[in-house]
Amino acid sequence: MAFILILIFITVAPRTIYANTQFQYHGGSVAKKVLPDVNSTNAMLLVNITVLNNAVFKGAVCLDGSPPAYHLHRGFGSGANRWLVHMEGGGWCYDMLSCSGRAASPLGSSLYMGDTIAFTGILSDVRSQNPDFYSWNRVMVRYCDGSSFTGDVEEVDPITKVHFRGQRIWQAVMEDLLAKGMYKARQALLTGCSAGGVTTFIHCDRFNDLLPGSAKVKCMPDAGFFIDSNDISGGNQQRFLVDQMVTLHGSSKHLPVACTSEMIPSSLCFFPQYLLQWIRTPLLVVNSAYDPLQIRFILVPAAADPNNYWRNCKMNITRCAPWQLRVMEEFTDYMISALTPVSNSRTGGLFINSCYAHCQTNVQALWHSPSSPRLYSKTIAEAAGDWYFGRSVVKYIDCPYPCDSTCNNSF
Known part of the structure; x- marks a missing residue:
């Protein structure tokens, strides 16, 4: 049976959702691991939710038909006309069953989202925690469509009442942010982690096109470079699942035309x-070469390891045998080779570390702190x-794992 990668919260806090977390996927469920608070002396910035009720009339709704939402903390000083938009991640849903289940969670409904969210890492307003972007207008766009903001199906299943409207959510949120001042941005950065990182790749040029021609606009996907690769058995389950998801959500027409035409x-x-x-x-492109989600669900999905030879290794990289690390290195070599267009680009950048980590920019301990991972002495x-x-x-x-002593490989 194909493994379906879907993020489900075991418990949902009724008020506050913390941004300084990493998630561990265990057979379709997820356990939340809160990293140490490296700035406990600072007051936590809690940002209220903005629910776009008017978007419902445009058909821009979450999986359950509820309105989309985001959190905005206004910039100040020199950052008043600078905008950072972070797209929330959280996997995908590939069929009606998984999408209807997701619709009863914060990843499918604004009804289950907390009133506030803690802004940390790249969203922090503290200069010592976020040296270059702390004073910008900073936005966290909530993820509730299951397709990385690409779906667009008019019909609604009469039984499940599930909506596939991710592209319309993208459009409605961007229109609202433009009306709130983003239209006069002088500098802007689109970012996001995991499925939000995929969103950043897909919508990068569209984001640029929304803003003034004089604006400096760039994109920084984090942990979103999910690759099309065979698993250890020679199969390619991820390609099958992605095709199933794109078909279900009607996403093809909103993927970049230059690519889909080829x-x-x-x-x-x-x-x-x-x-x-x-x-x-x-x-x-910010990514770990040893991203645990890619190791667990692309390189070694459960179906490719029926005897569980990889179980301990997948859950803790320090338990991997030398032969398993060699297999991982071949996988990471392929990933780095696939990044050649960015490597060769005059304007492109790469931060590819060897930490066993997934999503690093919105986690304070990984983004910028005394204990953060470093490359060339830089956080x-x-x-x-x-x-x-x-x-x-x-x-x-x-360099290949385990050479980097700055990593915290406890994911």
């Missing part, structure tokens, strides 16, 4: 590696600022 099937354009050659906007935040403002070229690729 690729067969067009669903391959959901994989960022096939989009890179057509993205015009400068990109900084991710420092490298991102150098790249965005053109202070230096950022083409950082780490």
Whole structure:
């Protein structure tokens, strides 16, 4: 049976959702692991939710038909006309069963989202935590469509009442942010992690096109470079699941046309590696070469390891045997090779470390702190600022695991 990658919260806090978390996927469920608060002396910034009730009339709704939402913390000082938009992640749903289940969670309904969310990492308003973007207008766009904001199906299943409207959510949220001042942005950065990282790849040029021609616009996907690769058994379950998801959500017509006109099937354009050659906007790709989600669900999905030879290794990289690490290295070599268009781009940037981590920019302990991972003595935040403002070229690729002593490989 094909494994369906869907994020389900075991428990949902009724009021506050914390941004400084990483998620562990266990057979379709997820356990939330809160990383140590490296700035406990600072007051936590809690940002209220904005629910776009008017978007319902445009058909821009979550899976359950509820309105979309985002959290906005206004910029100040020199950041008043600078905008950072972060797209929330959380996997995908591939069939009606998984999507209807997701519709009863914060990843499918604004009714289950908390009133506030904690802004940390790249969303922090504290200069010592977020040195280059702390004063910008910072937005967290909530993810409730299950298709990385690409779906667009008019019909609604009369039994499940599930809606597939991710593209309309994207449009409605961007229109609202433009009306609230983003239309006069001088500088802007689109970012997001995991499925939100995929969103960043797909919508990067569209985001650029929304803003003034004089604006400096760039994109920084985090943990979104999910690759089209065979697993250890020689199969390619992820390609099948992506095609199923794109078909269900009606996403093909909203994937970049330059790619879909060339690729067969067009669903391959959901994989960022096939989009890179057509993205015009400068990109900084932040990713672990040993991303645990890709190891667990692309390289070694459960169906490819029926005897559980990889179980301990997948859950804790420090338990991997030498032969397993060699298999991982071949996988990461393929990933890095697929990033060649960014490596060769004059405006592109790379921060590819060897930490066993998934989503690093919105986690304070990984983004910028005394214990953060580093490449060339730079935290991710420092490298991102150098790249965005053109202070230096950022083409950082780490040595193979376990050479990087700055990593916290406890995911």
